Amino acid sequence: MSKRSKLLREENNESEKKLSKETNDVLTDIVVYIRNGNISDYSQELVRRDITQMLIDGENRGLSAAEIVGEDYKAFCDAVISEMPQLSPTQRVLTGIRDVLPAICAGCAIWTVFSVIGQLIKGGDWTHVPLTVSELITGVCIVLMAVLIVVYITKNVFAERPMKIILSVIAVLCIAAAAYLLIPNSTTAVLMSPHIAAILAFIVVVYIIYRILDEALD
Amino acid sequence: MIQLRVKMSFFEKTSLFFVYYKQFFVDKQTTMHYNILNYYVKQDRGGNLIPSQMLKGTLEGCILAIIGRRETYGYEIAETLGSYGFGRIAEGTIYPLLLRLEKNGLVHTEYRASELGPKRKYYSLSEAGKKELAGFVESYREMENAVNRLLKEEKCDE
Incomplete structure (x- = not known):
């Protein structure tokens, strides 16, 4: 993993700690699924950062993960992966x-x-x-x-x-x-x-x- | 303002139900990947009455229009769309579309700490985005005029 990916991963690991356990569990599932996508490590971390911040921001408004991301997490992940640059x-x-x-x-x-x-x-x-x-x-x-x-x-x-x-x-x-x-x-x-x-x-x-x-x- | 919320007859609502049914149940079982449109329809099948095919060509342009007004972030875009009659949209629903705009170089993005604390990804239009928006507005106006003329004549015939 390159230095920039590693730094971003560390930043994401820190950000995750701000989430409640329930939301963190959902985020873990999302990240695990995205890891299997045909995208680079750096793209995975970029997307992870966006989703983590989205969830933190949403939780501050009193929303659940399903209300922030939508109820179908798999469909959400598939849509996100398809919009990132694909590996050759x-x-x-x-x-x-x-x-x-x-x-x-x-x-x-x-x-x-x-x-x-x-x-x-x-x-x-x-x-x-x-x-x-x-x-x-x-x-x-x-x-x-x-x-x-x-x-x-x-x-x-x-x-x-x-x-x-x-x-x-x-x-x-x-x-x-x-x-x-x-x-x-x-x-x-x-x-x-x-x-x-x-x-x-x-x-x-x-x-x-x-x-x-x-x-x-x- | 673009008026997209339409009054629907019972027949139209029934047809729409079957469109949703197909996309929600049939497509789900036969395809591994959902496109953004199907995803959008699934998220909002409860309250949104705008047919998916209509949204397909316009949602991206509408998001560009919102970003074009001022620098903004995902949740605010979703809220703005909702306030204009697009129905309640989860932030996650428009996120893949924002990724697409970013990938195509139509928006600039910047992470900044918000007043509430967490960082937010702010979107602003790039030069290419401004051109794309101008093109969308022109095309939409043409289509709007054409549809209006057609519907006006239809009304006269009745």
Whole structure:
């Protein structure tokens, strides 16, 4: 995220504190839905600022969020998103890659820590971490599942409360299943055994790419 | 003053109900994205009797006209529209239209702290906005004259 987006986000975070809990909940839903729109981070923050100020101003007049924004929040968000500059297909793809990179970094770090602990317990060579085929497939599945869950939840943010609870339960179950699958399977063939320094270098490189993309995509 | 609130017969009201019904229920299920017009209709289906198709071409121009009078902000625009017979309009209803005007370079915007405390986004017309407004007024007058002539003749025939 660029500096201007970051500053605006901080300003918006501060402004949100002026709202009542009920209105803040509505604003959170609106922002979550807008995050899924095909617009840049900066555009998202600009719109967030406008809506937050609109809600603060309205609350001072004694109006509810529905009276300020209108009753159909989803329609409001769709209308707002359609009026903002849309990302090009290339920007869309790069944004998707950028959003996945932190998950790859975190996944690699967690896998490395657990593998090193496992090797230390076994008394083996902890400097080389064996990567099995099942671990690689599971890692890819976890990232894909995480992306799908985020997209699904943001698209259904205006669903009724029972639907939200069902979605949350499904999300937790998916993550639990993925975590179970991640347990190293001794019968699976070892794909490679990279040195721990190589893994750390990989994580750093992925993180740098993430930062570059994050800065550029605005 | 542009008079847009019209007296409607029972038949017209019934027709309008079906237009609203289609846009409110049928379109909602078949389209992912709503255009601003549908959104406007949904928000005001209770009290506003101006058909959506009439509003479609005029609302943007009317907002430009309000901004053209003096620098103003969203809530004030919504209130002004309401006072001229456009019905009660939520500020959020016109916000996407204001975004469009801003995107097209027709208005300048500035954030300033209001007397009440919270910051407000103030809108003023740009040069392009002034030209657009002049064009809208000219076109609307032409259309108004044409419709008036037609309706006058119709009245004479009756």
